[in-house]
Amino acid sequence: MKILYLNGADIEGGAAKAAIRLLHGVQAKGADARLYVQRKKGNDSLVDGPSSLLGRVSGRLRPAIEQFVSGINPGKMSGPFCSAYLPDGLAAQASHVTPDLIHLHWVARMMRLETMARFSVPLVWTMHDSWAFTGGCYLPGGCVRYRESCGACPMLNSSREDDLSHRIWLRKKQAWSGLNLTIVAPSRWMADCAKSSSLFRDVPVEVIPNGIDTSRFTPIDKRKAREALSLPPDRKLILFGAKGLANDRNKGCHLLVEALRLLASSPEQTQMELVIFGSAASNPASDFSLKTHFQGWQQDEVRLALLYAAADVFVFPSIQESLGYTAMEAMACGTPCVAFNQGGVPDLIDHLKNGYLAVPFEAADLARGIAWALNGKDHRQLLSAHARGKIEQGFTLEKVAEQHMELYKSLLSNIIAI
Secondary structure (H helix, E strand, O other): OEEEEEEEEOOOHHHHHHHHHHHHHHHHOOOEEEEEEEEOOOOOOOEEOOOOHHHHHHHHHHHHHHHHHHOOOHHHOOOOEOOOOOOOOHHHHHHHHOOOEEEEOOOOOOOOHHHHHHOOOOEEEEOOOOHHHOOOEOOOOOOOHHHOOOOOOHHHOOOOOOOHHHHHHHHHHHHOOOOOEEEEEOOHHHHHHHHHOOOOOOOOEEEOOOOEOOOOOOOOOHHHHHHHHOOOOOOEEEEEEOOOOOOOHHHOHHHHHHHHHHHOOOHHHHHEEEEEEOOOOOOOOOOOOOOEEEOOOOOOHHHHHHHHHHOOEEEEOOOOOOOOHHHHHHHHOOOOEEEEOOOOHHHOOOEOOOEEEEOOOOHHHHHHHHHHHOOOHHHHHHHHHHHHHHHHHHOEHHHHHHHHHHHHHHHHHHHHHO
16 A cells, blocks of 8 residues: 655644654554655655755745735735645656555645646545635634635635635635545544535545654653753643744634733742743743743654653643644643643543643633642642543554554545445
């Protein structure tokens, strides 16, 4: 079985982690799998990217060029948006590899919409966000116009029914008609969104979570983890981290700031300190009210696992997520999570058992959840065991890879039967 994975990058964001980990997971199960990316930074031997200087440069410039060509003004947008208009070389790449099946991950800024019709093998597409079934936005928030035909797009601050989002929806409807396509949703919430969409309501949707290497993300002695990171041994450490946390409002940094302000007025605040990773800046421009240890961007998963293990609680204040990779990693390390009850997060966090699901999007309840998670050593140890157990139960890379292999075999056996 030869599988070609496609993803925009190899080491940036949750989709990249999912693609890389699944790649190695199915390889271990006997599949011949490779990943092709538009932007390659790592040195994984199973990952291919543009070999020419022109190809590498165009991969970097493609998002900006696409916005310019599509007439998208980033300053007038309320969130990320992509038209997927520029041509690509993915059909030629697939022809060179000759896969039995192609598995798409995050390809919004990598692939022209019409390219999918040029693939002659079964397609699987993992929904890391909502872009595949909307008129161009990644995070529709409360908007459900994707259930019809988009238009009057709030992300574009548009009131026109025939705006760019509707035109992109029309392109998708035409380009994706009749495809041999199966959708993989990493959470029940994302599956429900896809099934309710006008583009995918008649497309098979499977729920398979993203997988995690539980041998790499594993509980580590908290004292030793803090010593290795030069973090205080006698404080209650609150951990927060995400890619682009300083400028991506969806990551909920502003809500965490408010929750910490409330916690800072409590008698226990002298025992609490904050640890932050994920920002390129050493000191993001926010007042977190508590003493803060800035760890910067984390490329090394060994150090990242130490950070999770060193913390008493991980806060995941995102506004809309398909599942939540950082929350999953923290729980695998035995660190309970506090998050808003939104998106795919309830698939991970069992309220008051392995973490806390706060009322969306109430900073006061987020603060209550953090305080609850930090309450008592025995309480924290029980939460830690339950958090790790949840990941072992259904999110290990081995189990997730096996679920994908079963799906692949089913799709390919249907081809042979025909």
